[in-house]
Amino acid sequence: EVPDIVAAIGAALGDGPLTGRHAIVTSGPTHEPIDPVRYIANRSSGAQGAAIAAALRDLGARVTFVTGPAAVPPPEGVAVTRVETAREMAEAVAAAHPADVAVFAAAVADWRVENAAAEKMKKGTGGLPVLAFAENPDILAxxxxxxxxxxxxxxxxxxxxxxxxxxxxAKLDRKGCDWIVANDVSPETGIMGGAENAVHLVTATGVEDWPRMAKGEVARRLASRIAAELGTG
Amino acid sequence: EVPDIVAAIGAALGDGPLTGRHAIVTSGPTHEPIDPVRYIANRSSGAQGAAIAAALRDLGARVTFVTGPAAVPPPEGVAVTRVETAREMAEAVAAAHPADVAVFAAAVADWRVENAAAEKMKKGTGGLPVLAFAENPDILAxxxxxxxxxxxxxxxxxxxxxxxxxxxxAKLDRKGCDWIVANDVSPETGIMGGAENAVHLVTATGVEDWPRMAKGEVARRLASRIAAELGTG
Structure with a gap:
């Protein structure tokens, strides 16, 4: 769309609405090892996070993109840090400050396996596994x-x-963040791993229900809202 | 190599050493759900299984290829059944008989989560998860x-x-199978997800240590050995 094109041209010329601003974006799943070959994963493809990073870049932001093992490649023109576990992601985020905005689009595992094994667990020697879990760092909070x-x-x-x-x-209140982008990832929606998303933007003052649209369009809308909020859009 | 080319031409002409034979090949990881978004996975890319299916096809076999969610696409010219869990793989294999040879290259999860949840498990409501495991079917045995x-x-x-x-x-004896293709998947070998493999072919009568080679070459050697064993190579 024309406003996007204008914005992208502006950003390329060094005068986008987010020029001089630093954004941290996390994306993708995390993998939590059980042993050297097994791990706990989730169905995040990283598509929405990559699109958000690209949209912020297009508005001129310098973007630090911290990504788990995603199915979708990271966008060009952002600084990429690849991680596997939630703890690695927390460390990479901590190292990326200061930032003007942080968008935590990654599907971070809430728990890790505390008794992960250094050698492959064997079937039959000791019966079924007993996995002990520990809470992962809460990067958002x-x-x-x-x-x-x-x-x-x-x-x-x-x-x-x-x-x-x-x-x-409830998550907005509990975490102390400013906005929550919420969506329904029930398998029947096809959103996780799909090309579209239907989100609700929850803020302290209300809820906006955005219609179902391409993940790239969700990203551009969100980036525009971020630029407006930072007083630069 | 010339013998491979000769074999492939023969197969295309309908007189490969495995023409008229049916092979079942399993490949890739399985995914065992924890809830609608989380699952237990393993690091199998499906590359070795796909190469074996292609090599058997090149010798003229009709191949039923039962694959978990692999990173590598299935080969052309084989009948593909896509599955996610070990139980789905077991059902697909059971439905594929009769066969002359079965090659179980998939990295099947030994266990599934018996108390998998229909809704996404929430952090904080009830603390850490307690996963109860059940043994998956032992497809090989x-x-x-x-x-x-x-x-x-x-x-x-x-x-x-x-x-x-x-x-x-020990696995050969316990499972009652004829051969075991064994390899070292320690992370430092880079074999899981890599392009090469270093295997040992364990049979009732001995062990052959094959040098490290491309996974396609491992597949062609194994297919030739299969054709010889079936009296057709």
Whole structure:
């Protein structure tokens, strides 16, 4: 669309609405090892996170893109840090500050396997496995609650399979972030791994229900809203 | 190589050494759901299984290729059945008989999550998850021990991270299969997900240590050995 083209040209010329701003974007799943060959994963393709990073780049932002093992390649023109586990992602995010905005689009595993094995677990020797879990760092809450150097805008994602908006509102309060982009990832929606997304933008003041649209369009809308919020759009 | 080319031409003309024979090949990882978005996976790319299916096809075999969610696409010219879980793979294999040879190259999860949740598990509501596991069907042993209609040759794989040959010999005895193709998948070998493989072919009568070579070459050697064993090579 014309405004996007104008914005992209502006960014290329060094005067996009987010020129001089630094954005951190996380994307993709995390993998939590069980042993050297097995791991716990999730169905995030990384498509939405990659599109958001590209859209922020197109508005002139310098983007640090922290990605788990995603199916979708990272966009060009962003600084990519590849990680596997939630703890690695937390470290990479911590190393990326200061930033003006942080968008946590990754589907981070809430738990890791505390008793991950150094050698492949064998069938039959000891019967069924007993996995002990430990909570992973809460990257969104940790950044949202930074006492010094907090990004001006902290955006979380909520991938839900039921009561999407109610869960997102509760998450906004619990995490202390500014916005939650919430969506329904029930298998029947086809959103996880698909090309489209239908999101609700939950803020302190209300909820916007965006119609189902291409993930690239969700990204461009979100990037425009971010630029407006930072007073640059 | 010239013998391969001759074989491929022969197969195309309908007189390859395995023409008229039916091969079942499994490949790739399985994914075992935890809830609608999380699952347990493993690092199999499906590259070795796909290469074996292609090599058997090139010798004239009709190939049923049962594949989990692999990173590598299935070869052309084989009948593909896509599955996700070990139980789905077992059903697809059971439906594919009778066969002259079965090659179980898939990295099948030994266990599934017995208490997999229909809705996404929430962080904080109930603390850490408790996953109860159940044993998956043992596809290799079930086929190797068929009382009627057993394939003449049943080949298993053993991906190990220590004591590779000893574990493979024990697996051969325990499963009742004819051959085990064993390899070391320790992360430092780079074999899982890589282009090469270094295998040991364990049979009732001995062990052959094959040098490290491209996965396609491992596949062609194995297919030639299969044709010889079936009295057609």
């Amino acid at each position: 940790d950044v949202a609650k930074m006492s010094e150097g907090r990004p001006a805008l902290v955006v979380g994602f909520a991938a839900e399979t039921e009561d999407v908006v109610a869960h997102a509102r | 079930d086929v190797a021990k068929m009382s009627e209609g057993r394939p003449a040759l049943v080949v298993g794989f053993a991906a190990e991270t220590e004591d590779v040959v000893a574990h493979a010999r």
